[in-house]
Amino acid sequence: MPRGRPPKHSRTQVVAAAIAVADAEGLDALTMRRLAAELDAGVMSLYTYVRDKDDLVDQMVDQISAFDPERAGTDLLDLVRWQRQLMLRHPWLPTALPNRQLTGPNMLGYLERALAALAPTGLPGGTKMEILALLTGFVASYVSHELAQAQAGRTDPERIAAHVEQLQAAVATGAYPELARVLAENAPAAEPSFDAIAQRMIKGLLSG
């Protein structure tokens, strides 16, 4: 009983293809033309499934954020761990998140669980929302750092080469003794244990 011409794809498929492109080549590589080519479709056909590119990214975020109630707990530490895994699996997520009003069912589901986890605190609603925003920001910062360190030099060997060269030049002036000490350390970037830091952040945010 669907009246018109049958769709060649589904919205879910289109968004999934977009996620695949972003996962493999980054958000910058995700253009409407690229996505159309991936689906063997015309560029403008995509706009049947998506209002505009911003809407596409919104849906990507929401589709990523499907929650498996079997595998994850529901306290704040569990939720934060879950966010970290999402961001590790989809490195574009930390950059895509800011300045976005997310109203998809999965994001609302997350928000609901997070608010439930904060319910025992009895804090006012605005404070709860603020705590969650700060926690998400913290995870995004942490994972960004983590990812940057993991693929240091893998993608842009010359770009970071230029970076360390500038740092060496600055240090050579003698104006930055502390920075010099850090660069001279050559430490293998110790494991900081996400859980430990996250737990302290949560405690710090709640003890107010």
Add this chain to the structure above:
Amino acid sequence: MPRGRPPKHSRTQVVAAAIAVADAEGLDALTMRRLAAELDAGVMSLYTYVRDKDDLVDQMVDQISAFDPERAGTDLLDLVRWQRQLMLRHPWLPTALPNRQLTGPNMLGYLERALAALAPTGLPGGTKMEILALLTGFVASYVSHELAQAQAGRTDPERIAAHVEQLQAAVATGAYPELARVLAENAPAAEPSFDAIAQRMIKGLLSG
């Protein structure tokens, strides 16, 4: 004794004009053509002062970050307060910061002071850098939230109208009782006191 044709502007002037545009109309409004018009210059003339647009933004960040040793202290809380003031004065800063290798003198100066503030901890260098990245991320998140709340509806009244409408629709399904409670609260967004939260974040990050 400078040999060639004398420059019509200085790099500092160009960057200052860019900062003025971004302050007044946001980072998106800052295009090379707009900046050229602001300076009564040809578009391509800008490229004598700046390698490319990314370099321009780098320089904007660094020029913003000039430090007045008279007015600010040198412990971590002071530094974080200073970052917040910067971001409040230049709302584009939180969005411009991520994915940037900052090697300007002012940013290195900040880094040096921050590392000095962390020196008594005896932590390894990599951990210090991570702590500073997390603190900056925290401030960016906090200020973004702060700014979003300050001008809620001022710029895009219909955009956030659509947002609350979607939220109301979601709540109406009854699937999100906690969210419903928060939206029903209608609280005037209590003062959270940046200093208090920042202090707890610092303590949390250092007690590791």
Add this chain to the structure above:
DNA sequence: CCCCTTTCCCGTACGTTGTACTGAAAATAG
């Protein structure tokens, strides 16, 4: 059966962006 309506497909085209290329313009050095 044909036609109408509905829905999706997608080629063309436009405005905007960053910037490569090129050469003219304006200063000094000899």
Add this chain to the structure above:
DNA sequence: CTATTTTCAGTACAACGTACGGGAAAGGGG
């Protein structure tokens, strides 16, 4: 003067998001 060096800026191009409009493919009603 000429030669050199540096900055200025017009033109032009590729890539982007997407508005527009018409063609294509289905079902419903006569």
